[in-house]
Amino acid sequence: MVKRLSHALMVAGVVGAAVGLAASADAQEDPIRVGSFLAVTGPASFLGDPELKTLEMYIDRINGAGGLLGRPLELIHYDTGADANTARTFVKRLLDEDEVDVILGGSATGTTMAVIPLVERAEIPFVSFSGGVVVIDPVKPWVFKTPHTDRMACGKIFEDLQKRGLTKVGLISGTGGFGKSMHEQCVDVAPDYAIEIVADETYAPSDTDMVAQLTKIKNTEGLQAVVNPGFGQGPAIVTKNFTQLGFDVPLYESHGVASKKYIELAGEAAEGVRLPASALLVAERLPLDDPQRPVVVGYKTTYEAVHGPGSVSTFGGHAYDGLMMYKAAVEAAGTTEPAAVRDALESLSGFMGTAGRVTMSADDHMGLDLTAFRMLEIRDGDWVLVE
Amino acid sequence: MPPVLVExxxxxxxGLASGAIYALVALGFALIYNASHIINFAQGEFVMLGGMVTWVLLSQGIDLPLAILGAVAVTMVAGLALEKLAIERARDANVVTLIIITVGAGIFLRGLTSVTLGKDLHALPAFSGNAPIDIAGATLMPQSLWILGVTAAIVVALHVFFHYTVVGKAILAASHNPLAARLVGINVNVVLLLSFGLSALLGAVAGILIAPITATHFEVGIMLGLKGFAAAILGGLGSGPGAIVGGLLLGVIESLGAGYISSDYKDAIAFVVILGVLFLMPRGLFGKRGTERV
Incomplete structure (x- = not known):
C-alpha cells in the first residue's frame, strides 16, 4: 500500500514537473509553429520558389521585430515538387509530428485539394496560395485562400467590355489546365455582364499557329472583341496571328500572361492589348492615394532588395498575404489557439494585401472583389493603367 | 475574290507554313532511317537546339546570320556526338535498342538544355520584319515565306547532293544495300555518321526558322518531333519526297480541320487521316514496297 502510494506520488510529481516545465517554456519563447508545403522544385517551381522565399524573408522580419504575441515564429517547410501524393504525406507529418499551429501553403490547386481532408479532420487553420475556385467553393470551415480566381479575371474583362459598350465576344482558349478552367468560368459568368459569346475556338498549348481559328473568329458576324484565356507561349502566338490577320476589334489577354515575358515574346503585336492583372505588376504606377499602394510598393521593394530588381511576382505576393492574414488573425484573437484563429480569419475585414482588399465571411473564404484586378493596356512595350 | 476563297x-x-517545318523534321527522320533503320527520336531535340542556341548567341551580342550558323554548327556537333558516342558503341545491338538509345539521348539533351540554358521561353526576331503581306485578301507573315523558301532550297540541295555527288551516292548505296556498299569500299560507319550530321542540320534549320513565330524553349522539340514523325509515316518512312509531301499535307489537314470542322479536334482530325491512309497504304504514300530477301 505504502509502496503503491509512493509510486503514485512519484508519478504525480513527474507529471507536475513536466507540466510546470511546459508552462514556463510556453511563457518564455515557445515558438509558434508555421507549417508549409510548397512546390519549390518541379513543374510549378515558378510558384513555390518565390512563395518560400517570401515566407522565409517575412518570418525573419517578424521575429526581428519581437515575434507574434511575444513569441517567435518557426517555419517548418517541405517541398512537394507539385505532387499531390507527396503533399499529403508531408501535411500528415506537419499535423501529426510537427504539431504546427497553422498551415500556409499549397502552391497549386491539385496539392491543396489533396490535403484538405487532413486539415479539416485535424482542425488546424489552412491558408492556401492556389488559384482554383474549388478550394473555397463550397466553403470548408478551416480552409482559406489568398489569390484571386479565374472567374474574377473573366469578370474584370467583361466589366471593361461593358464600359466600352461591347457585347459580342469571340473566345480563343488554350486547352491546357489554365486555359480550360478559365474558359469554363468565362462562359459561365458571361450572362452576368450581358456578354454574348459568338465564337468559341481552342488551341493546344504546344500549337505553333492559330491563324485558322482566328480566321474563323474574324469572319463571325457582329464580332466586337476577342478574349484569349491561356498561359505560356500560346497567347503570344495568338497575339501575333491576331495582328497578322488585321482584326479591327480589341484583343484581351488573361492574367496568365501578366508578365514582361509576354510583351517580349509578342513584340510589337502586343500594342493595344488589354489584360487584367494584380496591382503588384504596376506597383509604382498606382496613384499616390491608392490604398493598396503602400502594401504592394512595400512588398516589391523589400523582395527586390534581397532577390534583385525585377524578381517580384504575384505568386510570392500570395504567400505574403497568407502570412500577414495569419498575423492579423492571431493579433485579433490574442492567442494561437486554432479555433479562435479560424474565427478571427473568417471575420477579417478590410485587410489590405498584395492581391487586394480582403473581407472574409462565413460563406466567402477568399474575400476579394473585382477591385483586386487592375485593367492594363500595353503601350510602347509597357503597361499602362486603364482606369 | 469571294470571301469563301479568301478564307x-x-x-x-x-497550313503550308506549318507543314514545311514538319517536312524538314520528317526529312531528318528519313535520312537516318535510310542509313540505319533507326528512328531517331532525338530529332525533335535537334529542332529545339537550333532555336535555343541561336537565342543564346544572339543574347551574347552576335549578329543573327552568325548566330544561325553557330547554332547549326553546335546542333550538328550534337548529332555527330550522338552517333559517335552512343549509336556507334552499340552498333551490334538490334534496332529497337538503338531506337531506345535515341529516346534517352532526347531526354538527356532536353535536361541538359533546361539546366544550362534555363526553362524560360525566348523569342527570336523575325528575319525580315513583322509587316504582314497581303495576297488576294489573305495575309502571310514574311517569316512564313522564309520557311517555305528555305525548305524548298534545302529540298533542291538534298536532291543534288544525293544524285550528283559521290558522297551522296555512297549514302544512297549504303541505304539500299549495306553489304554490297561495303564490298565496293564504302565505309558504312562514316555514312551513318554523315546521316546523323545532316539530320541534325535539317532539325536545327527547322528550329531556327520557326522560332521567330512560336518562340523557343527547352521542350519545344517534343511536339514538333512527334508531328515530324507522323509526317514521315504518312509519306512513307525513308522516302524523301514522301517526307515533304507528308509534312505539307499534315500541316494543311490540321489547318483545314481547325478552320472548317473544329479546333477542339484539330490534332485528332490529322491523326484520323493518317490512320486512314495507313489503312489503305500501309507503307505510306511513297513508301517502298517491301521485298523479302531469301
Missing part, C-alpha cells in the same frame, strides 16, 4: 487561301497559307 480557304488563308487556311492553306497557314
Amino acid at each position: 480557304l487561301l488563308q487556311f492553306l497559307f497557314s
